[in-house]
Amino acid sequence: MYRLYHNPRCSKSRTALALLEEAGTSFTVIRYLDEPPSASTLQALLAKLGVPAADVLRHNEPAFRSLGLDQLAEIDAETAIQALLKEPKLLQRPILETDDRAVIGRPPEQIRTLL
Numbered sequence: 001m002y003r004l005y006h007n008p009r010c011s012k013s014r015t016a017l018a019l020l021e022e023a024g025t026s027f028t029v030i031r032y033l034d035e036p037p038s039a040s041t042l043q044a045l046l047a048k049l050g051v052p053a054a055d056v057l058r059h060n061e062p063a064f065r066s067l068g069l070d071q072l073a074e075i076d077a078e079t080a081i082q083a084l085l086k087e088p089k090l091l092q093r094p095i096l097e098t099d100d101r102a103v104i105g106r107p108p109e110q111i112r113t114l115l
Contacts, residue, residue, distance in 0.1 A: 002027035002114070005037075005045075005095040015108040016094040023115055027096075036088040042081045045095065048102035053080035055104070056092050063087035 004020060006029045007013045020027050030037070037045070046053060054075040057064060064070060067083050075083075084091055094105040096114050105111040 001099065003030055003097045004028070004111075005030050005032045005091065005093060005097070007031070007033055007089075007093050010093050012106060012108050013094040016096065016105040016111050019108060019111060020096075020115075023112075025115060032088055032091055032093075036085070037091075039081050039085060042084055043077065045097060045102055046077050046080070048097060048100065049095070049104065051104070053077045056080055056095075057083065057090050058092055061087070061090055063090055 002020070002025055004017060004027050006017060008031070017029070046056060049056065057069065057075065057080055059070070067087065069075060069083060072079065092104050092106065094108065094111065096103055096105060096111040098114055101114060103110055103114050
């Protein structure tokens, strides 16, 4: 089962959604701004992504600076998770997740690596 962490206001997220629909793939849309993921969900997602914790955060969001994340030399998983719990809009998007893997869809075509 595929899960797409989706923000309908984001053009890259909309492109990823269209790619999944065109592929005829069965998936669930997670509108993470409406229903933010829990700490345990974020922890599992980070593990599946296999990227540095800082890579799942949107560095250009004002909340990144207001939380002081721009002042850190390194962002560990716990810091990233706590930031995402406070400001879900910091989550990089789109993200496509399966039961054992996940990928950030930047560029959106990157999601094809899981299909």
